[in-house]
Amino acid sequence: LSTSSFPLCMRHLHRALREQHHLRHGGRMQYGLFLKGIGLTLEQALQFWRAEFIKGKVDADKVTLASCAPVFSSGEEDVQ
Structure with missing residues (x-):
């Protein structure tokens, strides 16, 4: 599919x-x-x-995802 056949708004977002x-x-x-x-x-x-999203920024193999552990443990210091 060619971008020329995209709707104008999607062509703008794609560009x-x-x-x-x-x-x-x-x-x-x-x-x-x-x-x-x-x-x-x-x-x-x-x-x-x-x-x-990673084009030109970092090597894809070096991307690490953030952990949600601090969010789940906030306010529950004694709960494991």
Whole structure:
């Protein structure tokens, strides 16, 4: 599928993502739903987002996800 056949709003988001490697939350939501609508599987969409968001910043193998442990343990010091 060529970007020239994208709706104008999605073409704009696609261009911004490719140039800046970032979209604000609303743009990510809209573009993500568009990707789903054109038939990308969840795995394909995740692969696309991972590749685009880390482009030019860090090596994908060196990306570590933040832990949620501090959030779950806040206020519950004695609970294990």
